Amino acid sequence: MNFIDKDFAVLKINPARLLADLRHLRTFGATGPGVVRLSLSPVDMDARHWLVSRMNDAGLSATIDGVGNVFGRSRNAGPALLIGSHTDTQPTGGWLDGALGVIYGLEIARALAECEATRDFAVDVASWIDEEGTFAGFLGSRSFVGEHVDDAVRGARNREGVLLGDALRQAGLTGTPRVHIDRTRHKAYLEPHIEQGGRLEANGKSIGVVTTIVGIRELKLRFTGQRNHAGTTPMSIRRDAGAALVAFIARMDQAFRRIADADTVWTVGRIELDPGSFSVVPGAADLYLQYRDASAHRLRAMDAALAALVRDFNAEGKIGVAVTDSEPPEQPVQMDAALQTHLADAADALAPGQWERMPSGASHDAQVIAHHVPACMLFVPSIGGVSHDFIEDTAEAHIVLGCEVAAHAAANILRGLRD
Amino acid sequence: MNFIDKDFAVLKINPARLLADLRHLRTFGATGPGVVRLSLSPVDMDARHWLVSRMNDAGLSATIDGVGNVFGRSRNAGPALLIGSHTDTQPTGGWLDGALGVIYGLEIARALAECEATRDFAVDVASWIDEEGTFAGFLGSRSFVGEHVDDAVRGARNREGVLLGDALRQAGLTGTPRVHIDRTRHKAYLEPHIEQGGRLEANGKSIGVVTTIVGIRELKLRFTGQRNHAGTTPMSIRRDAGAALVAFIARMDQAFRRIADADTVWTVGRIELDPGSFSVVPGAADLYLQYRDASAHRLRAMDAALAALVRDFNAEGKIGVAVTDSEPPEQPVQMDAALQTHLADAADALAPGQWERMPSGASHDAQVIAHHVPACMLFVPSIGGVSHDFIEDTAEAHIVLGCEVAAHAAANILRGLRD
Numbered sequence: 001m002n003f004i005d006k007d008f009a010v011l012k013i014n015p016a017r018l019l020a021d022l023r024h025l026r027t028f029g030a031t032g033p034g035v036v037r038l039s040l041s042p043v044d045m046d047a048r049h050w051l052v053s054r055m056n057d058a059g060l061s062a063t064i065d066g067v068g069n070v071f072g073r074s075r076n077a078g079p080a081l082l083i084g085s086h087t088d089t090q091p092t093g094g095w096l097d098g099a100l101g102v103i104y105g106l107e108i109a110r111a112l113a114e115c116e117a118t119r120d121f122a123v124d125v126a127s128w129i130d131e132e133g134t135f136a137g138f139l140g141s142r143s144f145v146g147e148h149v150d151d152a153v154r155g156a157r158n159r160e161g162v163l164l165g166d167a168l169r170q171a172g173l174t175g176t177p178r179v180h181i182d183r184t185r186h187k188a189y190l191e192p193h194i195e196q197g198g199r200l201e202a203n204g205k206s207i208g209v210v211t212t213i214v215g216i217r218e219l220k221l222r223f224t225g226q227r228n229h230a231g232t233t234p235m236s237i238r239r240d241a242g243a244a245l246v247a248f249i250a251r252m253d254q255a256f257r258r259i260a261d262a263d264t265v266w267t268v269g270r271i272e273l274d275p276g277s278f279s280v281v282p283g284a285a286d287l288y289l290q291y292r293d294a295s296a297h298r299l300r301a302m303d304a305a306l307a308a309l310v311r312d313f314n315a316e317g318k319i320g321v322a323v324t325d326s327e328p329p330e331q332p333v334q335m336d337a338a339l340q341t342h343l344a345d346a347a348d349a350l351a352p353g354q355w356e357r358m359p360s361g362a363s364h365d366a367q368v369i370a371h372h373v374p375a376c377m378l379f380v381p382s383i384g385g386v387s388h389d390f391i392e393d394t395a396e397a398h399i400v401l402g403c404e405v406a407a408h409a410a411a412n413i414l415r416g417l418r419d
Numbered sequence: 420m421n422f423i424d425k426d427f428a429v430l431k432i433n434p435a436r437l438l439a440d441l442r443h444l445r446t447f448g449a450t451g452p453g454v455v456r457l458s459l460s461p462v463d464m465d466a467r468h469w470l471v472s473r474m475n476d477a478g479l480s481a482t483i484d485g486v487g488n489v490f491g492r493s494r495n496a497g498p499a500l501l502i503g504s505h506t507d508t509q510p511t512g513g514w515l516d517g518a519l520g521v522i523y524g525l526e527i528a529r530a531l532a533e534c535e536a537t538r539d540f541a542v543d544v545a546s547w548i549d550e551e552g553t554f555a556g557f558l559g560s561r562s563f564v565g566e567h568v569d570d571a572v573r574g575a576r577n578r579e580g581v582l583l584g585d586a587l588r589q590a591g592l593t594g595t596p597r598v599h600i601d602r603t604r605h606k607a608y609l610e611p612h613i614e615q616g617g618r619l620e621a622n623g624k625s626i627g628v629v630t631t632i633v634g635i636r637e638l639k640l641r642f643t644g645q646r647n648h649a650g651t652t653p654m655s656i657r658r659d660a661g662a663a664l665v666a667f668i669a670r671m672d673q674a675f676r677r678i679a680d681a682d683t684v685w686t687v688g689r690i691e692l693d694p695g696s697f698s699v700v701p702g703a704a705d706l707y708l709q710y711r712d713a714s715a716h717r718l719r720a721m722d723a724a725l726a727a728l729v730r731d732f733n734a735e736g737k738i739g740v741a742v743t744d745s746e747p748p749e750q751p752v753q754m755d756a757a758l759q760t761h762l763a764d765a766a767d768a769l770a771p772g773q774w775e776r777m778p779s780g781a782s783h784d785a786q787v788i789a790h791h792v793p794a795c796m797l798f799v800p801s802i803g804g805v806s807h808d809f810i811e812d813t814a815e816a817h818i819v820l821g822c823e824v825a826a827h828a829a830a831n832i833l834r835g836l837r838d
Contacts, residue, residue, distance in 0.1 A: 197651025214650065218697050229806055230686040231633065231711050231780035232616025235679070237804075242687050243672075249665050260654070267649040268661050269697045276689040278637050278709045278745065280807075290697045292650050326697065361650035385656075387648055388699070 008411045011115045015400045018107045021054060022399070025087065025103060026095040034390025035095050038158070039088040039130040039139075040068055040167040047087055051102070051127060058110045060125060066178040067149065068129035068171060069140040070102075074109065076122040078185035079417040081410055082373065083108060084126030084141075085191050086365065088134065091159075094194075094392025100380070100399065101192040102127045108407045112414075121414040124186070128365045135164040141365035145181050145372045181372055187417045188339055189375040191366040192406045194394055198385025199358060206398055207347045207355035207405055208379030209340055212294040213367040214263075214359050215332035217303065217325075219289045221310070223248070224320040227275070227283025242273040242282035244319035248309065249287070255305040256291070259298060263359055266291035266302075294332050294359040333367040339376035339413060346409035347378075351401055362387075378406050424768075427830045430534045434819045437526045440473060441818070444506065444522060445514040453809025454514050457577070458507040458549040458558075459487055459586040466506055470521070470546060477529045479544060485597040486568065487548035487590065488559040489521075493528065495541035497604035498836040500829055501792065502527060503545030503560075503784065504610050507553065510578075513613075513811025519799070519818065520611040521546045527826045531833075540833040543605070547784045554583040560784035564600050564791045600791055606836045607758060608794040610785040611825045613813055617804025618777060625817055626766045626774035626824055627798030628759055631713040632786040633682075633778055634751035636722065636744075638708045640729070642667070643739040646694065646702025661692040661701035663738035667728065668706070674724040675710070678717060682778055685710035685721075713751050713778040752786040758795035758832060765828040766797075770820055781806075797825050 028047035029037035037044045048070050055062035055072030062072040070087070074080060085101025105125035112118040128140030136152035143149045156164040168174060200208050225239035249268060256266050270288035293299050306323070313321045340357070347355035358379070366375045380402035383393045447466035448456035456463045467489050474481035474491030481491040489506070493499060504520025524544035531537040547559030555571035562568045575583040587593060619627050644658035668687060675685050689707035712718050725742070732740045759776070766774035777798070785794045799821035802812045 195651065196648050197653070198656060199651075199653065202656070216650070227808075228804065229615050229781060230684065230688060230709055231635070231782070232614065232618075232806070233684070233780070233804060234616070234618065234681065235684055236681070237617060237621065240686075242690065246665050246668050246687070249662075250669060253662075262653065262655070265649065265652070265654055267659070267697070267700055268665070268692070269649060269699055269701065270692050270695040271661065271690040273687070273689050276707075278686070278688045278707055280688055281686055282688065288695075288697055290649055361652075362648060363650070385647065385652060387651070389646075 005412060007117045008115070008408055011111060011118060011407060011411055013107050013111045013403050013407050017110070018103060018400065018403055019396065021103045021106060022096070022099060024050070025099050029089065032390050034392070035089050035093045036091065037087065037089040037093060038091065039132065039134040040171050044088055045171050048127065051087065054106060055125060058106055059113055060109060063179070064173065064176065066173055066176040067139055067143045067153070068168065068173060069144060069179055070127040071179040072106070072109070072125040074122040074124050076120055078122050079187040080122035080124045080185045081414050081417070082124045082126060082186050082189045083410065084128055084189070084365065085193055086131035086140070087127040088130055088132050090132050090388045092388065092390055094387055094389060096194050096394055097196070097387055097392060098131060098193070100194055104192045104403050104406050107403055108410050111407050112411060118411050118414070121411065123410060131365055134158050135167065138365055138368050141368040143178050145369060186373050188413050189366065189369045189373045190339070190378070190406065190410060190413070191364055191375070192378045192402060193364060194387060194392070195379040195382045196362045196387035197382065200379065200381035201383070201385060203356060205354055205356050206351050206381060206401055208358045209343045209347060209355060210335050210360045210377035210379060211340065211357050212335060212359045213333045213364060214292040214294045214361055215296060215299050216290065216292045216330040216363065217299065218327040220324050220326045221248070221287040221289060222322045223285040223287070225283055228281040230279045230281050233281055238281050239318055240281050241285035241319060245271065245285040245287050248313060248321070251309055252306065255309060256302060259301045259305060261298070264293045264298065265361060288326070292361055296332050299332070330363070333370045335370065335376045336374035339374055342409045342412045342416070343376055343378050343405070345412065346405045350405050350408065378402060378409070424831060426536045427827055430530060430537060430826060430830055432526050432530045432822050432826050436529070437522060437819065437822055438815065440522045440525060441515070441518060443469070444518050448508065451809050453811070454508050454512045455510065456506065456508045456512065457510065458551065458553040459590050463507055464590050467546065470506065473525060474544060477525055478532055479528060482598070483592065483595065485592055485595040486558055486562045486572070487587065487592060488563060488598055489546040490598040491525070491528070491544040493541040493543055495539055497541050498606040499541035499543045499604045500833050500836070501543045501545060501605050501608045502829065503547055503608070504612055505550035505559070505784065506546045507549055507551050509551050509807045511807065511809055513806055513808060515613050515813055516615070516806055516811060517550060517612070519613055523611045523822050523825050526822055527829050530826050531830060537830050537833070540830065542829060550784055553577050554586065557784055557787050560787040562597050564788060605792050607832050608785065608788045608792045609758070609797070609825065609829060609832070610783055610794070611797045611821060612783060613806060613811070614798040614801045615781045615806035616801065619798065619800035620802070620804060622775060624773055624775050625770050625800060625820055627777045628762045628766060628774060629754050629779045629796035629798060630759065630776050631754060631778045632752045632783060633711040633713045633780055634715060634718050635709065635711045635749040635782065636718065637746040639743050639745050640667070640706040640708060641741045642704040642706070644702055647700040649698045649700050652700055657700050658737055659700050660704035660738055664690065664704040664706050667732060667740070670728055671725065674728060675721060678720045678724060680717070683712045683717060684780060707745070711780055715751050718751070749782070752789045754789065754795045755793035758793055761828045761831045761835070762795055762797050762824070765824045765831065769824050769827065797821060797828070
């Protein structure tokens with residue numbers, strides 16, 4: 001449908017207000033063009049308190065919950081559309097990663113309240129704590145859907161060794177209740193986000209409608225050979241664990257290329273040779289491997305190809321290879337088809353020919369929430385595909401367009417839920 | 420010549436005394452089967468003081484010099500054969516590495532003094548400080564031949580950050596004179612040593628006569644690509660510095676294999692990917708490369724092959740490669756042909772069919788001294804080829820045989836010098 005639904009023709013977001021709020025949020029932890037706003041840090045808590053006041057100004061009933069989530073509840077009766085993302089950042093974070101989706105939610109709640117046709121619609125808005133995993137990744141969304149997070153609260157530490165429980169105490173949140181999903185109210189979840197990749201830009205598109213959040217494998221492969229003097233050990237009798245690792249990567253690349261489609265990715269992010277000196281033939285070598293794909297079937301094929309390579313290597317006998325999961329495997333998570341259609345319809349109306357469906361190669365709170373509530377995601381382009389970096393940015397026109405598409409999709413989603 | 424020279428038929432080392440001294444030296448810094456006796460540490464200085472007393476007992480005139488060398492000067496007039504090695508160890512050292520050659524020197528000085536035919540022969544014995552480079556590699560032999568070591572004394576530090584100058588002060592050596600080469604006296608140098616490799620053992624031999632100490636290159640190659648999100652960056656547009664490093668190694672291996680002979684070695688001892696996390700496509704990658712060969716010509720061919728690969732890689736343009744020397748190139752050092760013949764003759768007499776000529780793949784003080792005095796080296800087998808490890812060892816029969824061969828070679832060398 002290549003037009004705005006007539007009921008919502010007058011639904012308008014306020015671009016100046018949207019951009020002003022994004023820019024104000026950027027000031028909390030601003031570092032050059034980037035932002036350093038780690039979960040539960042003083043500057044992160046300042047940002048959360050500011051966000052609570054902006055939500056209350058917008059007519060929501062906002063609080064910071066017992067794990068640090070900011071939750072702004074609409075005073076309207078449900079069914080409610082929940083819009084959320086995160087306002088914490090990476091250690092070298094960009095200004096829009098996460099922040100964009102939260103402020104979209106705030107602006108959409110305001111825009112719907114200001115529009116005759118939608119003023120009774122309920123939009124709840126959330127900033128989930130610690131999506132970036134300063135202490136424990138997805139802590140806020142996991143707590144919200146009822147996953148068991150007490151172990152993390154007791155045991156998780158940040159890089160400085162601070163316990164999450166102590167950080168929550170310092171933030172003044174001890175004894176504060178946690179906000180949980182209300183299954184009679186929360187009927188749909190929308191997470192707008194920057195793409196964090198270069199695909200939309202490369203294809204000349206302005207909006208991405210996410211089909212799937214990819215599954216992830218994170219494995220550590222340890223190669224065990226024999227440590228030896230690098231001067232006195234002839235090549236012919238070496239059992240060089242590092243050389244074996246390098247040879248393994250070549251064979252793995254070949255095997256994965258046979259299985260991959262254009263969106264399959266695999267990455268060797270770290271290599272450690274032991275003992276790691278010029279003069280010693282490495283006796284052990286560690287390979288840190290991650291691969292991601294939107295298809296559970298393809299991931300299983302990659303698992304099998306890798307296992308076969310490991311078997312072959314061990315059968316050759318010269319160098320041993322052992323594989324351990326560094327993280328439990330994450331399965332791909334499908335976005336809800338009906339919600340995708342609402343996003344696609346709004347994109348088609350407001351940005352005809354400028355949008356496409358795509359997987360999300362990155363992880364998001366949506367993958368936690370999708371197991372409990374139908375969920376969808378909308379992407380706006382990242383300039384140069386850059387994220388998790390101070391220079392991450394998105395064109396202002398794309399920021400505004402993304403919010404307009406999300407707002408109209410939200411209105412249609414809510415009308416559907418209320419029918 | 421397959422017999423002992425009749426003049427020296429009665430020259431006998433004392434195996435029990437040799438082994439007792441080696442075992443006593445082992446007690447300084449004993450750690451399980453190994454030894455931790457880092458240069459100028461309290462335990463190393465205790466060992467040096469003990470060695471001085473054993474040298475004096477043997478009739479030498481022994482001192483510790485201003486950099487820590489133990490030097491035992493024969494009271495006989497020159498020409499003198501200098502026999503030396505080192506009694507310092509690696510952080511996880513073996514009991515014979517270096518110690519063997521020093522105690523051989525002590526035992527040979529005693530054995531020659533006890534034999535009618537050789538009692539006037541002059542053998543000076545040295546334990547060179549810091550061959551292993553706790554502060555500055557080859558410090559003692561470099562100081563002895565007159566190289567400029569004052570900068571090292573002022574600026575070199577150990578891993579704990581202690582300045583060499585302070586360590587010398589703590590060892591009580593400040594103001595002590597340094598011993599220097601006496602070119603009218605020191606006419607030949609012999610360094611007996613454990614092989615530190617597995618070649619003699621693999622070939623069923625008991626003695627190695629060293630032809631050359633190999634040359635060494637130590638280089639660091641830095642690959643520069645583009646850091647990116649490992650989930651959202653398609654394989655097709657990545658500039659993965661780590662993947663480029665792995666591909667480079669494969670091409671380098673191929674190029675080096677075309678140039679190498681059976682003794683050429685090259686080692687990738689360390690790989691560092693930046694930032695080194697599962698989720699980030701490496702933007703930079705460092706490769707630590709060492710290669711060694713006995714032929715200066717072949718080393719230059721390897722230098723050229725590597726430079727061509729780097730040029731090709733940079734010409735392809737996707738990933739930049741920059742090469743820096745980590746250490747100045749070391750050229751191969753030939754052992755003196757006449758001295759080699761003396762060792763070979765003695766080996767042939769005492770261990771017929773059980774010896775072979777071979778390069779030294781490891782570095783030794785002999786390479787410093789050979790630029791000033793004709794030098795030679797004799798190897799005994801290392802069990803399993805292991806060195807720089809607590810479990811390093813040599814069969815007792817090989818320890819004794821090596822000393823017998825060295826003693827007879829020493830007698831013949833000295834007779835030649837005195838003629």
